[in-house]
Amino acid sequence: MPRSGWDPTEDSEQGTLTATASSRIKRDLMTIFTDPPPGLFVVGDELNLKIIHAIIVGVMDTPYEGGFFYFVLKCPNDYPIRPPKVKLMTTDAGNVRFNPNIYSSGKVCLSILGTWNGPAWSPAQQLSSLLLSIQSLLNEKPYFNEPGLVQEQIPGDSKRYNEFIQHETLRVSVCGMMENQCRLSIPEQLKDIMGKTFLEFYDQYVEIAKNNMHLDGTEMIDPFNKGRHLCHYKNLLLRLEKIRAKVMGKTWNFFKEPSCTNVDLKERQTNEEAKCSSTIAS
Amino acid sequence: MGDEFESDTVVASGNQDELIMQQQRQIEREISESTALVGDLEPIASLNNEYSNDVVYLEKIKDLASKYKYMRRTRPDGNCFFRAFTYAKLERLLDNKIDFANFYKIVEGSKHALVELGFPQFTVEDFYDTFIDVLKRLGDIKTATDAKKELHTLFNEQGYSDYMVVYLRLLTSGQLQRDQDFYSCFIEGERTVADFCHQEVEPMYKESDHIHIMAACAAMNTGVRVVYMDRGTSKINIEHDLPEGTQPSVHLLYRPGHYDILYL
Numbered sequence: 001m002p003r004s005g006w007d008p009t010e011d012s013e014q015g016t017l018t019a020t021a022s023s024r025i026k027r028d029l030m031t032i033f034t035d036p037p038p039g040l041f042v043v044g045d046e047l048n049l050k051i052i053h054a055i056i057v058g059v060m061d062t063p064y065e066g067g068f069f070y071f072v073l074k075c076p077n078d079y080p081i082r083p084p085k086v087k088l089m090t091t092d093a094g095n096v097r098f099n100p101n102i103y104s105s106g107k108v109c110l111s112i113l114g115t116w117n118g119p120a121w122s123p124a125q126q127l128s129s130l131l132l133s134i135q136s137l138l139n140e141k142p143y144f145n146e147p148g149l150v151q152e153q154i155p156g157d158s159k160r161y162n163e164f165i166q167h168e169t170l171r172v173s174v175c176g177m178m179e180n181q182c183r184l185s186i187p188e189q190l191k192d193i194m195g196k197t198f199l200e201f202y203d204q205y206v207e208i209a210k211n212n213m214h215l216d217g218t219e220m221i222d223p224f225n226k227g228r229h230l231c232h233y234k235n236l237l238l239r240l241e242k243i244r245a246k247v248m249g250k251t252w253n254f255f256k257e258p259s260c261t262n263v264d265l266k267e268r269q270t271n272e273e274a275k276c277s278s279t280i281a282s
Numbered sequence: 283m284g285d286e287f288e289s290d291t292v293v294a295s296g297n298q299d300e301l302i303m304q305q306q307r308q309i310e311r312e313i314s315e316s317t318a319l320v321g322d323l324e325p326i327a328s329l330n331n332e333y334s335n336d337v338v339y340l341e342k343i344k345d346l347a348s349k350y351k352y353m354r355r356t357r358p359d360g361n362c363f364f365r366a367f368t369y370a371k372l373e374r375l376l377d378n379k380i381d382f383a384n385f386y387k388i389v390e391g392s393k394h395a396l397v398e399l400g401f402p403q404f405t406v407e408d409f410y411d412t413f414i415d416v417l418k419r420l421g422d423i424k425t426a427t428d429a430k431k432e433l434h435t436l437f438n439e440q441g442y443s444d445y446m447v448v449y450l451r452l453l454t455s456g457q458l459q460r461d462q463d464f465y466s467c468f469i470e471g472e473r474t475v476a477d478f479c480h481q482e483v484e485p486m487y488k489e490s491d492h493i494h495i496m497a498a499c500a501a502m503n504t505g506v507r508v509v510y511m512d513r514g515t516s517k518i519n520i521e522h523d524l525p526e527g528t529q530p531s532v533h534l535l536y537r538p539g540h541y542d543i544l545y546l
Contacts, residue, residue, distance in 0.1 A: 018441050019441070020441050020445065027404060078440065078441070081486055119481045119485065120481070120485035120487075122485045122486070123448045124406065124448070124452055124484055126405050
């Protein structure tokens with residue numbers, strides 16, 4: 001039977017995975033390890049086989065380029081009969097909606113997750129196909145992901161949305177994630193991947209910041225949300241340089257936080273909310 | 283940052299959808315807990331209890347009882363056709379070793395055919411392995427009576443039972459896609475056969491229609507008779523053999539939205 005609620009961190013399903021479910025989860029993970037799709041990294045939770053941690057790296061030539069989007073998945077006891085629940089954790093503590101289909105609460109609207117209309121989950125799907133579907137939401141023109149928007153409401157909306165997303169990607173999902181501003185408990189293996197990927201993308205990050213430097217201090221417009229968002233490219237460039245120095249010097253210790261469960265994490269996030277959102281005026 | 287757009291439009295309708303979905307799930311859960319995945323044999327007259335004041339249905343139950351001795355109820359969870367069909371087919375096969383062996387061969391060749399159609403090898407394998415495993419377990423049992431008991435036990439274990447359903451859904455989807463020129467005319471609207479399969483066949487809990495039955499029959503090389511029992515004024519239930527002119531080996535009772543198994 002389908003379950004209610006979308007949030008893996010608030011899922012109330014008790015009990016243990018069926019034997020078929022746990023072997024399927026392991027095989028799902030194994031296929032990603034042996035044949036990793038570009039920009040997609042997963043690791044199973046050390047303590048709970050139901051929980052999967054995933055990082056989707058924003059694809060080149062999209063406004064998400066080089067960003068680290070950290071997702072937590074929870075598989076139901078009868079996986080793959082029913083789909084996992086998925087939450088985007090990279091939201092600047094619930095402050096940034098990165099996509100028309102991915103809310104600032106972390107909810108991912110996708111028919112195969114049962115959170116949107118359209119083709120439902122099929123047991124023939126797997127974790128990699130699910131994550132690829134999510135990755136495809138982070139595309140070149142996310143504005144048009146919004147259902148019913150085949151043309152811009154105001155001319156230029158799509159371009160403005162891209163500018164906003166590009167800035168927030170650098171601010172929240174690159175700098176914020178590397179500095180672990182929101183104290184997320186990201187598994188070590190994924191942090192290592194972030195460190196390496198950061199260096200690979202570093203020139204691009206800098207180029208984006210420099211190309212947009214003329215916008216520094218100006219206001220960005222998010223067509224989907226009212227409120228003021230200021231450009232901080234000058235500041236972002238400084239943060240990028242600092243992070244790079246730390247990663248290169250192997251003194252990259254933003255993550256030396258005691259690990260915590262996802263429930264703890266939710267509370268911590270709330271505590272950290274003020275800090276995290278300080279750069280944005282609302 | 284106020285998510286105005288989100289809260290005004292998307293989330294508002296999303297929440298309502300979610301509420302409706304939650305309610306629906308609650309109902310589904312209650313049904314699921316009260317009905318076995320596949321029940322025991324019951325006399326046809328057991329249907330009378332459900333329709334004690336319903337003249338139309340009582341007449342039709344009488345008609346049904348003149349042709350069939352027993353029925354076996356299945357859980358009304360949207361998978362009932364696939365579960366009933368697979369169960370009834372296997373149960374029938376257990377009476378004839380040669381038919382069983384022939385069927386085993388059909389299933390053995392089916393995985394490769396699905397992978398060729400583009401289904402991901404390892405997920406297909408998962409369900410195929412279970413299907414074959416069940417066939418082997420049943421085939422190894424000496425007497426038909428014991429094998430049928432095992433069949434009943436396996437089909438009431440959610441894990442096995444659902445995996446059998448999944449594999450038949452995949453086989454049905456494969457059949458539809460392989461013969462899409464034929465099946466496309468049965469699909470309403472703009473949808474392609476592949477779209478239809480992704481939306482209506484492969485996902486669990488999606489109810490089955492005529493087109494699912496046709497394709498499932500073709501995939502399993504089986505004839506089925508569906509007896510339709512509904513509110514129509516005729517005193518006799520309408521019967522439909524699929525494929526047409528077939529000698530049916532599986533008999534199913536259809537009441538709006540649900541399939542059970544019938545026994546001559």
